[in-house]
Amino acid sequence: MSSQPPSSTGDETAPEHPPVDGAPSSTTSGSSSGGDGTTAGSGREAETARRLQRLDAMRAEGVEPYPYRFDRTHSLVDVRAGWGHLSPGDETEDEVSVAGRVMLKRDTGKLVFATVRDRTGDLQLFVSKAVIGDDAFADVKGLDLGDWVGAHGTVMVTRTGELSVRPDRVELLSKALRPLPDKWHGLSDVDTRFRQRYADLIVNEAARRNFEIRHETISSFRRTLAAHGFVEVETPVLHPEVGGAHARPFTTHHNALDMDLSLRIAVELYLKRLIVGGMERVYEIARTFRNEGIDTRHNPEFTMMELYQAFADWTDVMDITEELVTTAARDALGTTVVTVGGTEVDLAEDWPRVRMIDAASEATGVELHPSMPIERAREVAADHGVRVEPFWGPGKIVEELFEATAEASIVRPTFVTGHPVEISPLARVDRDDPHLTERFELFVGGRELANGYSELNDPVEQRARFEEEQAAKEAGDLEAGTVDEDYLRALEYGMPPTGGLGIGIDRLVMLLAGVENIREVILFPTLRPEA
Structure with missing residues (x-):
């Protein structure tokens, strides 16, 4: 469909095209279609x-x-x-x-x-x-x-x-x-929007904007980390041992090697192997997989940025967390001010720090600590409608109470610190309290966006933590880890003091884009099969 133009310039005095955002005239070619993708009139x-x-x-x-x-x-x-x-x-x-x-x-x-x-x-x-x-x-x-x-x-x-x-x-x-x-x-059915993302992107300017923000956020992370001397790496997706987080994995079988493997639930243990190897500052923007439910905050495959910095501790990675997030906001939005639950929040303001046990104690009206008797912890949980598994200790119950009573009230960016040892098998014990760890989670608008800590680098203590995890798994905790002998061997070569950080890219983009559903920021989210 092409032609060479004739020599005449012709009559160009006819009425001009209306603004792009105006309604089409009756002479628009092709039938207009309904919100579900069907054509009005003829179908x-x-x-x-x-x-x-x-x-x-x-x-x-x-x-x-x-x-x-x-x-x-x-x-x-x-x-x-x-x-x-x-x-x-x-x-x-x-x-x-x-x-x-x-x-x-x-x-x-x-x-x-x-x-x-x-x-x-x-x-x-x-x-x-x-x-x-x-x-x-x-x-x-x-x-x-x-x-x-x-x-x-x-x-x-x-x-x-x-x-x-x-x-x-x-x-x-x-x-x-x-x-x-x-x-x-547009597409009136939300499920159709996510399932037919190609059509959604054609007609939905907001969808296109969400993924422009996502692109700019990830690009900003890479620039910031490069400026700090971090090296981007790639680690295996298929793991022989599940580790680095509490989650149920997807499993598969490798026929040639006749061995079961799991899709990674985190990249932590492989990145720390690289710290042992002397790479000192590494990060990965990693597609990660967890065999868990689907809701507005969870998708079975999602994107994490994890970094590890030698000779640093949790305070250093808290600082870089603030820098990464505020810089990404400037780069993606042109401002550090975002709206969280109807409230304007300036990400550039200092982020407060509060211990998990303090937040949970204030919310429940009961002094909570991982050293408390298990019976008392179970009583407090029952009083607040929190279900308790028989293999949980007081530390895990404290976390569940925090999630049930305090988490949703956090609006502005806040570092929740001092997690119990029981729920932090890879973090170092707090210098001042042997029942807590030097660990933090970043919460904004009731959502966890990041997790970091001073990394446990003592191979003897790490083995003991792994064995506790293995015992919990055998007792029925399907999300507990196992004993990773190769990682322990790596630690035995010596890992320097290290700070580690993981940031959920999808949830961060949700914050910057101002959307409430994680599927809005994943191009092709996991969905039920079409009927």
Whole structure:
């Protein structure tokens, strides 16, 4: 679908295209479609059948509806950046080749105004019959919303101030057989939005923004960590031993080696092996897998950033946590102010620190500590409706009480510190309290965003912690770990004092994007099978 332009410039005095965000006229090509992706009036199936007929007709005419390539000279934002200074009515001889999906089209007889979109934005094509010729103009009139086109022409501005490209050639790059969801209502069914993310991204500006924020957040992390001398690494996804977190793994079998393996639930133990090896500052942005439930905060596969810094402790990694998050906010949003539960919060302000046992004690009205008798801990749990497993000790019960009574009240960024040893098998014991550890979790808006600690580097104590984990697993705790002999062997070579940190990328992006469901920030979240 292309033509060489005739010599005449033609009549260009017809009414101009309305603003991009206006409603389409009755002459817009293609049926408008309902919020569920069906076509109003004739139905999606009928509309797809019509487009298939058009496809067959094009091929019968010798037109290839899916060409191999198109040589684009400018993105649409490049055109806006280069010629955005022009005034209404200005015309240039500057030639550009642009490409995009047809999102809106209006036919006035001798002119067609088409809004096209690429990943950088929208731009209008000002298509004149006199410029491109009768046959090519008929092809443009036959375009459907959703078609991809390439256009070569000159840059101009309409009388109403709409920056445009006036093509002398328009090429169909991909024929869309399925109509777009309705431009104003989008996909009305939330499950359909997540399942058909490709359609969601086409029509939903908010969805596109969420993933731009995600990209900028991860890019910001990489820049900040590089400035601090951290090296990005990649560690195995398939683990022979599950470790680094409390979670149920996904398991699989390697046929050639005839061995069971698990998808990683964390990358901690492999990164600390690299600290033993002398790499000193390492991090990984890792896809991680946990065989757990799905809700607004959890997806079975998610993204973690974990870092480990030799010669540091938990105070150092608390500092870098603040820097990473506030810098990512500036880079992704242009501000450190975010809205949390209807409250504006400035991430650049100092983040308070509160011990878990203090927060839980204040919330319950009972002095709580991991050294308390187990019977008393169970009584307090029962008083607050907290279910207790028989193999839990007081430390685990304290954590459950904190989660049930205090966690949701945390709005602004807060480091919750001093976790019980029982629930922190890889953290060093607190220098002042042998029942607690030098560990913290970062909470914002009632959500945990990060976890870090002074790393346990004593191989004898680590073995004892692993054996306690193994005993808990054998007693029925499916999320408990096992004894990782290879990791213990690595520690026996000597690991220097080390601080470690893990940040949940998905939850951080939720905070920055201002969304409440983790599926809004994962391109293809895990969903139930379609009915």
